[in-house]
Amino acid sequence: MSHINAPKPLIITAIALAISLAVLPEAAQAKAGERSGKEVVDAVCAKCHASGANGAPKIGDKQAWSPREERGLGGLTQSALKGIRKMPAHGGNPALSDFEIQSAITYMVNQSGGHWTAPTNKSAKIAERTGKDVVHEQCVKCHQTGVNGAPKIGDRAAWIPRGANGMDALVRSAINGHGGMPARGGMADLTDAEMRNAVIYMFNQGITVAK
Ligand code: HEC
Numbered sequence: 273m274s275h276i277n278a279p280k281p282l283i284i285t286a287i288a289l290a291i292s293l294a295v296l297p298e299a300a301q302a303k304a305g306e307r308s309g310k311e312v313v314d315a316v317c318a319k320c321h322a323s324g325a326n327g328a329p330k331i332g333d334k335q336a337w338s339p340r341e342e343r344g345l346g347g348l349t350q351s352a353l354k355g356i357r358k359m360p361a362h363g364g365n366p367a368l369s370d371f372e373i374q375s376a377i378t379y380m381v382n383q384s385g386g387h388w389t390a391p392t393n394k395s396a397k398i399a400e401r402t403g404k405d406v407v408h409e410q411c412v413k414c415h416q417t418g419v420n421g422a423p424k425i426g427d428r429a430a431w432i433p434r435g436a437n438g439m440d441a442l443v444r445s446a447i448n449g450h451g452g453m454p455a456r457g458g459m460a461d462l463t464d465a466e467m468r469n470a471v472i473y474m475f476n477q478g479i480t481v482a483k
């Protein structure tokens with residue numbers, strides 16, 4: 273039977289994998305001198321985003337950008353890296369670093385009514401912020417005193433029912449926002465993992481006895 277031939281494709285697959293693994297990090301390193309968001313947009317993204325070609329959200333068009341803005345920098349970066357419908361992966365320029373893409377998105381959002389702070393991380397990965405950091409930097413603005421009915425930190429009765437559908441549902445709800453709770457608590461650059469840390473931190477403060 274065919275068992276004599278079986279190892280061949282396996283070896284080919286292994287070689288192909290080894291080659292692709294060897295090539296990838298090299299491609300990722302080829303990014304000396306990162307450009308600003310404006311430079312990247314002018315050089316690459318403006319080709320479609322200046323005129324709105326193929327339904328690209330036009331720079332300066334608040335209506336086109338505001339629903340996208342709500343998905344945060346993490347969400348938009350993901351779709352810009354992978355491509356979405358007629359938006360090519362990496363805006364069609366694979367040499368752009370993740371950071372350049374993020375800077376370009378932030379620039380376009382801010383040209384279109386947004387108020388994002390420019391990303392500052394030069395390396396691909398930012399250190400994940402702890403729940404406590406995030407809560408004290410941002411969430412306390414409303415959750416400390418209960419602004420607009422925000423469940424107060426330490427208020428057991430307010431938090432217990434919100435956890436009834438499980439932590440995943442609660443995190444999702446905080447990412448999407450509703451009522452007086454802004455999407456991502458108003459922090460565009462908050463990652464899903466950081467949001468999870470923050471929600472768990474507040475929830476635990478809520479169910480342990482506050483001092
Ligand atoms: C060849 C045309 C083209 C180029 C070049 C291009 N885009 Fe786009 N882009 C599009 C189109 C079309 C859409 C709308 C996709 C959709 O929602 O159907 C889009 C959508 C987007 C979105 C919103 C994605 C979402 O999930 O809603 C972002 C962010 C974005 N582009 C960023 C960039 C950045 C950054 C660059 C430059 C590095 C760039 N684009 C270059 C065509 C382009």
Ligand code: HEC
Pocket residue numbers: 406407410411412413414415419420421422423434442443445446450451452453454456457458459462467470471474
């Ligand atoms: C501008 C005020 C404001 C900020 C800032 C804010 N929240 Fe909220 N949050 C609210 C309000 C108001 C509600 C109650 C919304 C409702 O249930 O109608 C809420 C509700 C929530 C809930 C419960 C959601 C649910 O489905 O019951 C979670 C979880 C939450 N916030 C997490 C956070 C986290 C984490 C941060 C910081 C990253 C944050 N919030 C920042 C105002 C805010």
